[in-house]
Amino acid sequence: MKTRIKNGQMVVKDNQLAPVEIWIEEGIIKAIGTDFSSLSFDEVIDAKEQLITPGLVDVHVHLREPGFTYKETIKAGSLAAAHGGFTTVCAMPNLNPVPDTAEKLSAIYDIIKKDAVVKVLQYAPITEELRSEVLTDQAALKKAGAFAFTNDGVGVQTAGTMYLAMKEAAKQKMALVAHTEDESLLFGGVMHEGAVSKKLGLPGILSSTEASQIARDVVLAGETGVHYHVCHVSTKESVRVIRDAKKAGINVTAEVSPHHLLLIDEDIPEDNGFWKMNPPLRGKEDRDALIEGLLDGSIDCIATDHAPHGLEEKNQSFLQAPFGIVGSETAFQLVYTHLVKPGIFTLEQVINWMSTKPAELFHLSAGTLRVGQAADIAIFDIRNETVIDEKEFESLGVNTPFVGWNIFGETLYTLVDGKIVWKKEEK
Missing domain, CATH: 3.20.20.140 (Metal-dependent hydrolases)
Structure with missing residues (x-):
């Protein structure tokens, strides 16, 4: 299974972002670059110029x-x-x-x-x-x-x-x-x-x-x-x-x-x-x-x-x-x-x-975007404002005073070993 994440942004320093694409193969980060369009992939995820981070x-x-x-x-x-x-x-x-x-x-x-x-x-x-x-x-x-x-x-x-x-x-x-x-x-x-x-x-x-x-x-x-x-x-x-x-x-x-x-x-x-x-x-x-x-x-x-x-x-x-x-x-x-x-x-x-x-x-093999590492990746929407809504929680618990707060950074995708495990549904 080969997956391409295209049109992403990655933090290079402080709050500065730079374009990035990630090539995932068999659950591992195969390459990190800026354009893999010449290659064929089984799955392409469009990050829509949003933030890509390590999981x-x-x-x-x-x-x-x-x-x-x-x-x-x-x-x-x-x-x-x-x-x-x-x-x-x-x-x-x-x-x-x-x-x-x-x-x-x-x-x-x-x-x-x-x-x-x-x-x-x-x-x-x-x-x-x-x-x-x-x-x-x-x-x-x-x-x-x-x-x-x-x-x-x-x-x-x-x-x-x-x-x-x-x-x-x-x-x-x-x-x-x-x-x-x-x-x-x-x-x-x-x-x-x-x-x-x-x-x-x-x-x-x-x-x-x-x-x-x-x-x-x-x-x-x-x-x-x-x-x-x-x-x-x-x-x-x-x-x-x-x-x-x-x-x-x-x-x-x-x-x-x-x-x-x-x-x-x-x-x-x-x-x-x-x-x-x-x-x-x-x-x-x-x-x-x-x-x-x-x-x-x-x-x-x-x-x-x-x-x-x-x-x-x-x-x-x-x-x-x-x-x-x-x-x-x-x-x-x-x-x-x-x-x-x-x-x-x-x-x-x-x-x-x-x-x-x-x-x-804790000496975990996690926390970085690096070639050869497991493709544990998150993509966040840091441009558009949303509201915390307990009806959208996956947890059985809704016990938080933050419900109703305005936030940026909504999760768009979460990948574990290259597999999408959570994706924001288009409304």
Whole structure:
């Protein structure tokens, strides 16, 4: 099978675009040039002078299967990823059953092989059942295909457990990925501790809930030499701790989610569970610190933390609704529209943070447009404005406050191994 993508534009520097064509053969990028019209192809995709990028890479999604298929399935979640331009996603293990044995992990990969339309890599937990202090068999889980180890959704509460887990992960040459949350500092909080929580009469979540556990963990990471990756950083204190740890030579990396780059607690209009996420939307100084952290390299990449829930359970008060926001289908579009177009970030930087860099951090064969690489490619319409419409979502979840926002960067095509897995239908 030979495919030609013609009339494309590719970022050459910052926000500068140059014409490009891509020749794909048997799922691999055969050549990158400006005109392959003299050759014959089985399939020709007209990019219509729109942006071609490497397929995006998301190291933090929740696909909810097995155990919570009313929220999402591997099929629906992978289609949502494709709709957003993602070709590789890494799925969290807070499932039922938790994939804490090689057999359970292999069973999930069987579903992935059958149903996923993009490349899905499955995390394994740090401890059995996520909340225990009993470490999983990392060697067996690595052999069964674990992407990395995390207890995402809950922080590892005991320093000794984290130390032993890091020591073993370093031995296995695997990353340890942390949801950082000291539960002794939660005090029943449901949103950021600040003026808005007081105005709404809701219990707040301290910034130190997150930052204090990162501080603990970077010391342990320095002791063990593990690759320690921090999920969804949200506070200025966390950015400071990570920055200092990097300066000290500790192997720590970090991600930030689009909603924390774009929204603050002051944007929350009422007590509505669609605005409830973990970590919560923080203050303006926190958002500014996150942007600065990306720009100075303290934060390494952008990840969605795509977390679908049922409509009824999210459409409640902060006190009752579960934490979580969907993001696979809106991440690039929101970042491009509200951070690239105003000149805060360059397009080159965003493609690096959403594709090249996460692939590099976790040693994935993805994130670049290069001859000989798998043809994992996205094409985005960065010229025409559209509106985020939940009726167009592939995800089973629509829990996001971004519905109705105007955006540029709608996905036109997503290709995985040269095969079109998502295409915008002509209206």
